Each structure stands twice: as structure tokens, then as C-alpha cells.
Amino acid sequence: MKKITVFLVLALCLVLAGSVAVAEEPQYGGRIKVRAADDPMTLNPFMLGGQAYAWDLSYLFNAYLFVINPDGEFQPDAAESWENPDDTTLIFNIREGMKWHDGETLTAEDVVFTFEKNLDPDFASYWHTGIRDHIESVEKLDEYTVQLNLYEPFAPIMYSLLFPLVPKHAWEEKGEDDFPYDPVGAGPFKFKEWSIDERIVFEAFEDFYAGRPYLDEVEFLNMDYDTALMAYLDGDLDVLAVATEDLDMVEERDDLDVVQKPGTSWFYLGVNQTEGPLADKKVRQAISYAINRQEIIDTVFHGAMELSTGPIIPVSWAHNPDVRSYPYNPGRAVRLLREAGYEDGVTVELKCSSGAVAAMEIIQDQLGMVGIDVDLQPMEWGLLTDDVNQDLFELHYRAWTRQTDPERGINRQFMTDTNQNIAGYSNPRVDELAEKAVRTFDIDERKEYYFEIQEILAEELPAIFLWHGVHRSTYNTRVQNFDTDPFYCFRVYQHMWLTD
């Protein structure tokens, strides 16, 4: 009985302690220090798209029409609401009274200006190619209303509109050369200082429409990983993407913690199927059977990847879990090769970036065991991209990231002759389905099309699907409300605050 009483008292204490912790009010103030793997190439909002690290930073200080929350839903930002009266028209109602960091008011004129710049073929904008085939014109209906007219219905259009808004007055006043060094946005933080290759600091914007963020400042430090790890363990850095092999050090500490979410990337071996043995479906299937993905995930990635059966990420509504899969089966691989007429084995070249050698060497060994001799060619990332773009490969290892809409995983890579088509894949049925899938806004209908495409792809293997990434971040527990966003679209720093 006594034991039970003690237990009850202890339990009560725990509950009380818990409720005290829950009831703790967010505090304003403080600076959070984040390790950045690289310096942003630029803070020019028209070019802030190519680097994953720059996305985070861009959402920190820029205004967007809307953002995507970590659950993948659209959330209003500068556009308070939007409607589509028909399939080729989008009307955005701009938030009234929203301020730029220099105190000017954000209006429809700025929105139209941003669109016009992005649509201008002679202006260097990262966002140009994403919208030029879809948007016919942009009109300012009144001071706070903008209308987009599309050439034809395009279901994923919203995802193509995820670019920063630029203040017309400030851009024209500062000019293209100076604006990136003193950028004006309308996001929750405003630009404070940038010491090239060293640090970049943002400070709270007092007049942010949703109220000023809790943190006073967010500082991104461009540091070597090993040095950053020591600074993080020392409590000097608050946020760091700790490598899987170092996670033990974080897990054994009470003051450090990890957040992990399903990622938005998919990794694959791209196959040049225009000629040679790889043009034969059976050889591609043999390769897929011969790779022991789980072994690589366990040894090289320490479990931080998920098995993949196709290009659509598992968290997507369009993911089809019931497609043909290729569990590790070297015997079957050998049989398929024999059926394809390659009893004596084949030789294929595999290009990868130098950072991916560890995983690729295991694939080389595994394929070697079934008689596929792999000539592994690691190279610098930029060179790999060049070779892949020119179809100069037999196999290559790469990944696509930030898959917001299935269109980004299917239409761009597997439709005949599209820009990112993985060397020579063409299937009229896939083309037809993929085209239909972007011309309707009905999610169930789209899902049906994408499900069928995934079945075809899993059978034909225009690429060898390997694994999906996991999005992970580690932080110091003095940071409250810490979150990480696999879509890189949400302003996680806006909601964080620091305990004393």
C-alpha cells in the first residue's frame, strides 16, 4: 500500500511537472546559431532556388504568395486567399497592409512585377522555366487583387508559384547588382548582415503580419562539418544536421535532440536505355534484383533511408504501394541475364558523384556477384550533371529532391523527350496518363493515373529505384518548438523560441 502511495505521489508530481512544462510561455529574444553547409550563392530572390540550403534562408526573409506547411498543405502568406473561377484562371487576394522590411506596403503591383520579371526570357531568373509554359498573362485587377491566366489547365501550377515576391520599388532603386547585398523582403525575419563565406544574420521583423517571431536573430554559420560538430557538442551551435555515424554522440546527451521525418527525395540508378544490354528490360530487372538495398541502407546510411519501389515518395497521396518490387534475389538476376542472352556476363559503366562512392562500391560488388561487371567512375558533382544532361552514361546514380507534387517525380523524368527524361525512355501510355494527370484538378482522378504509371515503371524499370531519403536535424534543447521541414517551404524558425 505504501509503495502504491509513493507511486501515486510520484506520478502526480510527474503530471504536474509535465503540465508546468507544457504551460511554459514562449519567450521573446535570443539568437539561434545554425550551421550552414555552404554560403548562399546569392540573396537575389530571382536566383534563390538552386541550393537546398538557400531555400530555408529564403523562406526566412522573403514573402511568398503562400507557403507549404510540414504536412504538405498550402498556407496563406502574402495571398490571404485564392480562388480558381475556372481551370485556367487563378485569382489571388493580396493581404492588405502587409509591410516590406523597409516599411512600404506590399501591393498587387509588386506581385505583378515579380511575375513579369520571372516570365521575361532575357532576365536571369531561376523560376523562369518553371512557369513560362503555363502562364499566359498576369493582370492587376485592383490594388490587392492579381489574376493569372494559364494557357491550359495545369494541376501542379501552385507548386510552380512557390517563388519569393520582390518589392518593385526597392529592386528598381537598388538595382540588380546591389539588391542581393541588402535585400528587402516581407518575411518574418529581415536581413541584417552577410559576411561572405562566413556568416549571415537575420533579425526579427517587428511589423510581420502574423506578429514578430520569438527569436531576435537567426545566424547561419558556414562551417566545416567536423568543427561544427564540436561546436554543437560544446553548446555553441544550436542546430546542425549531424551525420548518421555521429548520431550516438547526440543520443547520449540530454541537452541535444533529434527530429526525423520522411524526406522528399528519391534516389535511383539512371539507365541509358537507348542501346546496348541496358536497352533490354530483363537486364534492368536483373540489376534491380541483384542489388541488396537493405544492406547498403544499413551499412552506408546507418538506416537513414527507406526502401524505394518507384519515383513517388511514400508520404505522397499519389504513392502506389502495390507495384512490382524487386527484393534481393541474385539467383533470379542470374536467370534473367541468361534469358536475355548474357550468360557470360555484361560490362556497364556507372557514373556517380565522388560523395556517393561508398554506396556505389557495394552496388559494384553486388552486381559483380551475378556477372555484371561495373566500371565505376566517380566524378565531381558538376561534371556528373554535365554528363547526365548530355546522356553520356550507361548507369548513373543521382537523386531528385523536394517532391511536392507527383508531377515532379513522373512527368518531368518519364515522359518522352522532356527535359529531365532519363536517357531515352518513351512509352506512349505513360505519356498519355501523365498528360491527363496534370490537366485535371480532381485528386482521385490524378491518383488513378499516377497509380497506373507507377505500375508500368516498376515493370519496365526505366530507372533502378533504390531508396528514399529521410529528413533529419539535430538541435540543442534550449531551442523550443524546434521543427524541420522536408519540403523546405515552411518558416520553422518563425515559431521557435529559446529558454534561458
Added chain:
Amino acid sequence: MNTYIIRRFLQVIPVLFVASIITFSLMHLVPGDPVTMMLGEDATTEDIMHLRRVMGLDRPLPVQYVEWMGGILQGDFGRSLRDNREVLPTIISRIPASFELSLVSLIISMALAIPIGILSAIRQNTPLDHFGRVFALFGLCVPNFWLGLMLIYLVGFLWGILPLYGRVGPPFAVLYNWESFTHSILPAITLGTAGATLTMRLLRSGMLEVLRQDFIRTARSKGLSERIVVYKHALRNGVLSVVTVVGLNIGTLLGGSVIVETVFSWPGVGRLVFERFIERDIPMVMGSMMFYGLVFCLNIVLIDIMYAYLDPRIRYD
């Protein structure tokens, strides 16, 4: 002598010109281009072609070179392809960090190398000499990224004596601000160790050679104190070879060190060039190469002049 100096300075110009052509050609021979880097993984061939055209990178190479050279002759080093920053001010803004690191590193390495070098020579084959030789071997063999990380781990992280990384304060603050100075100690030791050990070895062998010569015996037989023999007669003659090495070292140090600057997050020139090369930021790399070329050429000219000052027998007429 004056004609010689002027001639030497003028020779720098063709050297730089040839260097610029070689660098420019190499930058374009290496596959990969800045646009690919800028647009990231999702970029399509079309995106890349579009941006190349807008940025003028699709024009013939000679045209691009002549345009760049024309700019240089007018003092315009152009703008970075990566972030549109002006090249010259960017490089200049990075020089103080590299310079102050070099300075502290040079001071630390000389403070170690000169006494140990001299003592090793005059106490040849004693435990002190052996220690010096082992230290030299260690300093020359150990890779500096490892040394840097070990120093950060032991001195910075485990013992918490010195800051882990970074540079604080305005340019040249290491010279008067204690906090800035403490930030520079670990990177300076890392950077200076190899140079210090080399200097030490050279000084030791230079001194040993001089100490065996007749004039030293004469000096000793005159009854001069050992102190004067060593410092006034032996050191002055033994130090000549060291001057060359230290002089060349200054050039290297000024150019910054990619590894040390990366490990310690030190915003110097070395890291700038390295990162920009990876990104194929051609104007920035070209500008930095011109800067390096200039520093090295001037440095060699200065070493030659210094020789003449230190050894009156050397004349360049």
C-alpha cells in the same frame, strides 16, 4: 642596383600575362560550368542553356578573354558569376584575415624555430637536439587538417582553453584585441607548424656548417664570448638560406590556406579561391590568380633585394 630593381619589377608584367592566359584556358578546359552549380540538381538542359545565354557564357572564349583583359587594364576585375559581387573589393576584403593569420603564424613559428634551431646546432647530438629533430619530423609529416582538428578537439573542446573556430573583430584586430588574438592562436599554430619545422631544420644545418668554419675558430681564439660568436658571427651567416624559405613562406601564407581556413571557419583568401573554383566562378578565380601571381612575383623580387642587404658580397649589377 636601382636599374636591377626596376627591371625585376617590370618582369612581373609578362609573367602575370602568361599566367592569366594559362589560368583562363585551364578554367575553361575543366569540365563543368557555373550555371550547372547555380541551378542545382533539378535543373534541365533548357534551364542551363537559358541562363548561359543570359549571362553571356555562350560566347567564344577569345571574346570572353579579351573582354576580361580589357577590364583588367582599366582596373575593372569584373563581377562574380556566382553572386555578382565585384571581384577586386571581395578579394581585398579577404586579405586582412589571411594576412593577420599569416602574421601570427609567422611570429609563433619563428619564436619556436629560431631558438630551437640555434640550440640544436650548438648542442648537437644532445637530448635537446634529438627533441628538436623529432619535433621537426612531426611537424613536417603531420597533415594540417588533422593537426587542426586535434587542436580544436583537445585545446578547444576538451580543455576549453581557446575558442574553437571563427574570427572576431575588425581587420587587424588580432594585433591589439585579446579576444581576436585568442581566436587566431589555434589556426596560426596549425598553419605555421610545417613552416616552423622546415625553418628549424634549415637553420640548424646552416649554423652547423658555419660553426665549423675558420672564421668562427678565429673568433673563438680571439677570446670572444660564445654568445657573441653564435649570435653575431654564426647566426648572421647561417640565416641566409632561412631567408629564402621564410620569404617564400610569406607568399604562401598570404595566399591563405584552404584547409586551415576551412577547418577554423577563417574568412581568408584561400577559402574564397577554393570554393569559387569548385563553383567555376571564373572572374573570381581569375582575379584571385592575378592577385596570387602579383604577391608571389613581388615577394621573390623582395627576397632578392633582401639578400643583397644581408650579404654585402651579393651584387646584382
